[in-house]
Amino acid sequence: MRIEEIGGEFSLIRQLAALIPHDHKNLVAGIGDDTAVIRQDHDTRRYLLVTADTLVEGNHFKTNWSTPEQIGEKAVECNVSDIAAMGGSPTLLFISLVVPKDIHVEWINGLYKGISAACKRYAVVIGGGDTTRGQNIIIGMSLLGYVRTTALCLRSHGRPGDLLVVSGTLGAAAAGYELLMKNTPVPPYLLKKHLTPRCRMDIVPMVSRLANAMIDISDGLAAEVNHICSQSRTGAIVFEDHLPLHPELFSAAGILGLSPEGIALTGGEDLELLFSIPEKNMDELRQSGIEHHVVGKLTETKEGVLLEQKNGRRTPLLGGYNHFTPVAG
Amino acid sequence: MRIEEIGGEFSLIRQLAALIPHDHKNLVAGIGDDTAVIRQDHDTRRYLLVTADTLVEGNHFKTNWSTPEQIGEKAVECNVSDIAAMGGSPTLLFISLVVPKDIHVEWINGLYKGISAACKRYAVVIGGGDTTRGQNIIIGMSLLGYVRTTALCLRSHGRPGDLLVVSGTLGAAAAGYELLMKNTPVPPYLLKKHLTPRCRMDIVPMVSRLANAMIDISDGLAAEVNHICSQSRTGAIVFEDHLPLHPELFSAAGILGLSPEGIALTGGEDLELLFSIPEKNMDELRQSGIEHHVVGKLTETKEGVLLEQKNGRRTPLLGGYNHFTPVAG
Numbered sequence: 001m002r003i004e005e006i007g008g009e010f011s012l013i014r015q016l017a018a019l020i021p022h023d024h025k026n027l028v029a030g031i032g033d034d035t036a037v038i039r040q041d042h043d044t045r046r047y048l049l050v051t052a053d054t055l056v057e058g059n060h061f062k063t064n065w066s067t068p069e070q071i072g073e074k075a076v077e078c079n080v081s082d083i084a085a086m087g088g089s090p091t092l093l094f095i096s097l098v099v100p101k102d103i104h105v106e107w108i109n110g111l112y113k114g115i116s117a118a119c120k121r122y123a124v125v126i127g128g129g130d131t132t133r134g135q136n137i138i139i140g141m142s143l144l145g146y147v148r149t150t151a152l153c154l155r156s157h158g159r160p161g162d163l164l165v166v167s168g169t170l171g172a173a174a175a176g177y178e179l180l181m182k183n184t185p186v187p188p189y190l191l192k193k194h195l196t197p198r199c200r201m202d203i204v205p206m207v208s209r210l211a212n213a214m215i216d217i218s219d220g221l222a223a224e225v226n227h228i229c230s231q232s233r234t235g236a237i238v239f240e241d242h243l244p245l246h247p248e249l250f251s252a253a254g255i256l257g258l259s260p261e262g263i264a265l266t267g268g269e270d271l272e273l274l275f276s277i278p279e280k281n282m283d284e285l286r287q288s289g290i291e292h293h294v295v296g297k298l299t300e301t302k303e304g305v306l307l308e309q310k311n312g313r314r315t316p317l318l319g320g321y322n323h324f325t326p327v328a329g
Numbered sequence: 330m331r332i333e334e335i336g337g338e339f340s341l342i343r344q345l346a347a348l349i350p351h352d353h354k355n356l357v358a359g360i361g362d363d364t365a366v367i368r369q370d371h372d373t374r375r376y377l378l379v380t381a382d383t384l385v386e387g388n389h390f391k392t393n394w395s396t397p398e399q400i401g402e403k404a405v406e407c408n409v410s411d412i413a414a415m416g417g418s419p420t421l422l423f424i425s426l427v428v429p430k431d432i433h434v435e436w437i438n439g440l441y442k443g444i445s446a447a448c449k450r451y452a453v454v455i456g457g458g459d460t461t462r463g464q465n466i467i468i469g470m471s472l473l474g475y476v477r478t479t480a481l482c483l484r485s486h487g488r489p490g491d492l493l494v495v496s497g498t499l500g501a502a503a504a505g506y507e508l509l510m511k512n513t514p515v516p517p518y519l520l521k522k523h524l525t526p527r528c529r530m531d532i533v534p535m536v537s538r539l540a541n542a543m544i545d546i547s548d549g550l551a552a553e554v555n556h557i558c559s560q561s562r563t564g565a566i567v568f569e570d571h572l573p574l575h576p577e578l579f580s581a582a583g584i585l586g587l588s589p590e591g592i593a594l595t596g597g598e599d600l601e602l603l604f605s606i607p608e609k610n611m612d613e614l615r616q617s618g619i620e621h622h623v624v625g626k627l628t629e630t631k632e633g634v635l636l637e638q639k640n641g642r643r644t645p646l647l648g649g650y651n652h653f654t655p656v657a658g
Contacts, residue, residue: 015434
């Protein structure tokens with residue numbers, strides 16, 4: 001049976017989770033979050049964080065679109081984003097690189113320069129790495145970090161009544177990717193969001209104090225809202241006309257034959273944050289000057305996870321980036 | 330320029346290390362060891378350990394030689410072996426799986442069954458995982474563990490005068506691999522050492538107390554002795570006629586047109602341990618009943634790293650598994 005036939009990657013993960021030992025007294029969060037949260041025996045103030053991400057040539061990046069420096073930076077940004085979404089700070093990075101036998105050393109050097117530049121941005125140090133031969137380039141990274149126990153934001157921390165807030169525009173990275181796939185000129189903001197995204201570590205110290213649940217939007221808003229709802233055991237409503245859309249998304253959507261809202265709901269890899277926040281904390285968020293867009297709110301489980309379309313119709317909020325559906329290219 | 334032209338993987342790692350931030354006050358050991366050793370602010374009795382390994386289809390395993398269960402078990406054993414070599418115990422495993430779009434879910438389930446079986450053997454719990462699409466199967470793993478500060482065995486802990494000891498026969502896994510490559514029947518011990526190796530966690534509690542430097546033999550004895558010497562700033566002498574060779578290695582060497590000693594010195598992935606141990610601790614090691622073979626000793630740096638051949642001639646101890654030389658297949 002193929003992965004699509006059982007319902008895609010998320011169904012697969014659920015199926016595999018039943019096969020393996022995944023309960024541990026010190027595991028505050030494991031499978032189900034992008035980042036594991038580990039209680040430490042002798043440090044009650046902080047949790048250890050571990051996240052791992054893999055970028056595959058042709059799937060997550062193409063060497064004719066991006067310089068090796070850009071690819072290295074983006075790989076680090078994606079991993080730091082997972083630590084940021086927990087309210088934490090990254091510390092040590094481990095790199096597992098698979099490269100073809102005939103790769104140019106200059107390309108690998110460029111990749112490491114990009115990795116290094118992004119690491120310096122977040123005071124991350126390389127703890128180790130290995131390089132293996134394979135058919136195409138695969139960049140595997142594991143990143144450690146820490147989070148103050150009081151700042152931890154899990155997917156499961158959402159409460160009915162919380163507002164759903166995103167930290168910036170949605171769908172730009174996916175639109176940039178799809179335009180590149182079509183060999184069409186890509187407007188500058190969309191290109192930047194796809195090739196050189198920056199994670200939102202800048203707002204984490206403030207937001208992690210005010211938010212309940214938090215997640216980075218790597219699989220598209222619709223999927224991430226569903227992740228929060230299933231882990232928090234809540235419903236949600238997202239308002240289509242509240243989605244923050246960059247002006248460039250409209251022309252891109254026209255070229256792609258898609259709706260801008262559809263791209264915003266299902267396009268991944270923007271590296272923006274989605275968080276749920278109690279109404280009482282909204283004043284402080286507004287006063288902080290941090291860009292934010294209220295896109296919906298969490299509701300009781302029985303309400304379901306809904307999208308309110310512009311015409312007022314409510315439908316189930318479906319979709320999201322799936323590594324095994326054609327959307328991923 | 331290609332990786333071979335600059336002297337292979339180890340030269341590449343040295344070159345890359347210069348590009349990246351890799352010093353951190355809490356990093357007891359990082360690049361240069363297979364496993365990073367991290368000081369913890371609030372726990373002076375234990376260090377955190379992190380290791381990462383990647384297995385590539387066609388390079389480290391072939392799906393027509395091994396069942397998915399065997400591949401899963403071996404992947405875990407290789408990672409646990411890196412933690413064992415530090416004198417530590419593993420705790421949490423993170424899995425990054427790359428699979429082709431049309432892979433059978435049954436194969437992935439088999440892989441996870443094997444992973445699960447090996448994890449249970451060492452009380453390892455799965456902390457997270459992700460699955461991505463790629464051209465061929467890549468199994469990336471990151472494993473956390475802990476080591477008592479007093480039990481830590483680093484590559485750099487060797488001292489001139491220490492005896493060099495290995496925990497079992499050498500070259501069997503590599504011989505099994507090479508015979509499979511030739512489509513030749515493989516004797517049972519060689520096949521077992523290649524397809525279903527077990528790491529030597531069983532002897533770690535005793536050996537880590539007695540040894541100075543320790544390393545697992547994943548790149549072949551010659552390379553591992555050189556790793557210890559370069560990190561410990563010592564020389565070494567290895568005696569060709571002390572190499573522990575399984576009887577099956579002799580017939581295999583005949584078929585392969587190689588010397589059994591050559592295979593033992595350069596063949597990787599046996600998952601046996603190499604350690605340096607002060608003479609005064611040898612009585613206790615002998616009394617423990619643990620299988621062990623003295624293959625040489627550490628000397629002063631100026632003596633160099635030498636092999637004493639059976640005929641008494643001394644030559645530099647060269648070689649070892651290199652992921653970018655034809656030996657790796």
